[in-house]
Amino acid sequence: MQPHAAASAEESRLWAALEEVSDPEIPVLSVVDLGVIREIEVDGAAAKVTITPTYSGCPAMSYIEMMVRDAVLKAGFEHVEVKTVLSPAWTTDWLSEAGREKLKGIGIAPPAEVSTSKQSLLGIDPVVACPRCGSENTEILSQFGSTACKALYRCTDCAEPFDYFKCI
Amino acid sequence: MTVEAQREALFEYLLRLGDNALILGHRLSEWCGKGPVLEEDIALSNIALDLVGQSTLWLEFAATVEGGARDADALAFKRDVLDWRNFLLVEQPNGDFAHTIVRQFLFDCFHVELLQALSKSANQEIAGIASKALKEALYHRRHSGQWVIRLGDGTEESHARAQAALDALWGYTRELFEGDAIDEMMMQAGIAPDPGDFEENWKQAVGAVLAEATLTVPDANWSIGGGKKGIHSEHLGFLLAEMQFLPRAYPDAQW
Numbered sequence: 442m443q444p445h446a447a448a449s450a451e452e453s454r455l456w457a458a459l460e461e462v463s464d465p466e467i468p469v470l471s472v473v474d475l476g477v478i479r480e481i482e483v484d485g486a487a488a489k490v491t492i493t494p495t496y497s498g499c500p501a502m503s504y505i506e507m508m509v510r511d512a513v514l515k516a517g518f519e520h521v522e523v524k525t526v527l528s529p530a531w532t533t534d535w536l537s538e539a540g541r542e543k544l545k546g547i548g549i550a551p552p553a554e555v556s557t558s559k560q561s562l563l564g565i566d567p568v569v570a571c572p573r574c575g576s577e578n579t580e581i582l583s584q585f586g587s588t589a590c591k592a593l594y595r596c597t598d599c600a601e602p603f604d605y606f607k608c609i
Numbered sequence: 610m611t612v613e614a615q616r617e618a619l620f621e622y623l624l625r626l627g628d629n630a631l632i633l634g635h636r637l638s639e640w641c642g643k644g645p646v647l648e649e650d651i652a653l654s655n656i657a658l659d660l661v662g663q664s665t666l667w668l669e670f671a672a673t674v675e676g677g678a679r680d681a682d683a684l685a686f687k688r689d690v691l692d693w694r695n696f697l698l699v700e701q702p703n704g705d706f707a708h709t710i711v712r713q714f715l716f717d718c719f720h721v722e723l724l725q726a727l728s729k730s731a732n733q734e735i736a737g738i739a740s741k742a743l744k745e746a747l748y749h750r751r752h753s754g755q756w757v758i759r760l761g762d763g764t765e766e767s768h769a770r771a772q773a774a775l776d777a778l779w780g781y782t783r784e785l786f787e788g789d790a791i792d793e794m795m796m797q798a799g800i801a802p803d804p805g806d807f808e809e810n811w812k813q814a815v816g817a818v819l820a821e822a823t824l825t826v827p828d829a830n831w832s833i834g835g836g837k838k839g840i841h842s843e844h845l846g847f848l849l850a851e852m853q854f855l856p857r858a859y860p861d862a863q864w
Contacts, residue, residue: 497741498662527666528737530744583648584752585655593648609744 476535627667634660731799761822784834
């Protein structure tokens, strides 16, 4: 589900402004790519943006909220409200197609499956293709990585270690 | 039952949820920079981050339920030992890596069961937080379970240490499944499950992993509890002294 349909020129302008807000930990992704923007509402010069955290302890949330506020004001809206919701819980299924391509571009493997797949639910490690050479001969080094949303893998063909955007 | 009594019971219940997450999260954070290998240092810190994040959500809601006299920070940093509602299991010191992993595994298996039930709570706020936390707890259980197997079915040394940890911690698990009047009130209101209900599932999940790890389920002839009522082991005071030092030494400091 991508809540990305703009009903009016004003909403398009708001989406465009949000596209400019980068995820502070993975700056190639916008907050829209990441799927943390759940809903927008425009009422004249007032904008309301609903966001959801990726992980409970994601340290970037307050920063993202601040950047969203700033971008919306810069786009010409006079009043902005940023609301945080927890439900439904964020899932990597909300990562946009563009976002997945951008991840590959900087050497991070995107989630290899949908969060509700049987493998994912049973906790079986998926086949993750190396974002550098494309080989599927890879192994997990650690379930956790440099940020809450990533795991650490290694390609056994080209020998490069790489981050995997874990599927939740 | 009066509305006031309901509100107080809900507040107590939320403290239990928040306190378990915060105290275990803090314990794990003590490994930061000292992990046995870099990957585990990062893993334990990540799990700590998830748990501290969850505790923030629970304690913020608790503060709202209480009526706004205290915020989540005040609940975390300005309560003394007797006001904490976490299980004794989560406040136990880290010990060696096997000890930390076994403690984590015993809690993770319980946590998954609890959060699964809470994600169906009649209270929408609780259901929302639990659904979010559940995804994280499942991931944690996978990590700790895999390590229990590696340690138990590893070398003679790792096996001995994992078994010693299990023997030392088993007596603290009884408490996880003991309901009291607060649980009863939450059950009646459809807010939370009877903790006794998932003891069987927990035993099965734990037992399956221990069997694969060639570890023996302890035949513990002791058990100890009281955390939910504020009766703690001596370890919690030392933990709080460290965790609460800054806000107590410099009240209302901003940075």
